[in-house]
Amino acid sequence: MPFKPIRKAIFPVAGLGTRFLPATKAMPKEMLTVVDKPLIQYAVEEALEAGIEQIIFVTGRGKAALEDHFDVSYELEDTLRRRGKSLASIELIRMPPGSPVYIRQQEPLGLGHAVWCAREVVGDEPFAVLLPDELMVGTPGFMAQMVAAYARVGGNLVGALAVADRETDKYGIISPGRREGTLTEVRALIEKPARGTAPSNLMIPGRYILQPEVMQLLGRQEKGAGGEVQLTDAMAQLIGQQPFHGVTFDGHRHDCGDKAGWVQANLALALAREDIGAAVRAFAADLIGADAREDQIARAA
Structure with missing residues (x-):
């Protein structure tokens, strides 16, 4: 029996971007450009390449520029046409009616809370989560690689990327089980283990495919590290209840946070x-x- 397809993707974009002040004082951090394209556009294109049909932004105050970026820009498009210039650079930005969906996260209560805010739109379907700060460059894109893995094993998947042992205390780390190619069975998820105690060097670089049951766990609003609702804590409760794997990324990661x-x-x-x-x-x-x-x-x- 085939697994339910991954049609929806959540982009938690409510953060204030304080590490990039003053650039982000009046501009969403997701609109910071890498060469000539905003970070959020790289992430959205990665999702669309993977077959995602509905884009869900969980936003906060001051994110109007992000919303405008994916809207129709009549004046700009008309000016380009009249001047005989190509619209190719902005054609992929335009979303179909009804997508993206914008949801407000009124309080900054953590990544898990941001994902939970999209529960009504996700419904009873599996879904993807992409963190735009993590720019993943590969062919095919990382989410496409994960969707292909999901078609084989179903369940829950997290991105996985090998880092130096001296850096494992900075990330969420996978405690691995059986490995087969790019797939690694996840036995546990350890958030920022003390240096020298990490069960592996596989970190989680901001890409997830999750089953809808995680929303029930997030709905308990249990506080974790930093007094926030942590997505990692809810995912950890699914291990042993549902299939759970890490997918090692074939490509390059850039930490744009x-x-x-x-x-x-x-x-x-x-x-x-x-x-x-x-x-x-x-x-x-x-x-x-x-x-x-x-x-x-x-x-x-």
Whole structure:
């Protein structure tokens, strides 16, 4: 019997983006661009590639720019047409009527609470969750890889990515069972284990496919780490009750919730572009060369 398809995806986008102030004082952090595309658009395109039909944004105050981005822009489109310019760069942004759905998370009570806010739209269907701060670059995209794995094993899946052992205390970590290719059985989920105690080096990089029963658990509003409703705590309660696997990502992750990671993502994606890659590469080479010359002068002094 085939598993229910993954038709809906939740994007928790109510955060204030305090790590990127002052840039995010009046602009949603999800609208920060990597080269020429906002982070939220990369995540939405990843979901659409995976066959997602309904986009669900869980938002907060000050997110109007995000909503406008996925709306029709009559003036802009008319101006481009009259000037004979292509609309290709914005055609994929337009969503069909009824999607996206926007839901307010009135209180910042954690990722689990944000996901729970979408319970009425999700209903009794399995669903995906994507965190736009995590820019996942691969072919096919990460969510498409996870949907393909879901078609094989069903149940609940989380993204998995190997990190250095010295970094496991920064993330939610998978306690692994049986492994088969990119699939790893999940026996437990450990949130930020103390250094040297992690059961593996597989972290969870902000991609999930979950069964609707998780909403009942989140509905208990049980507080976890930081006094917030933690998605990890609810997922952990499903382990042993439903199939639960990690899917190792075949691609590259950029942590764009971190300033250095965001700058690195801009550089990496710019270098891969046919239109600007050569110019950026030449600039980077000149910059590195100038730094090397300064180092030589400093050592000689």
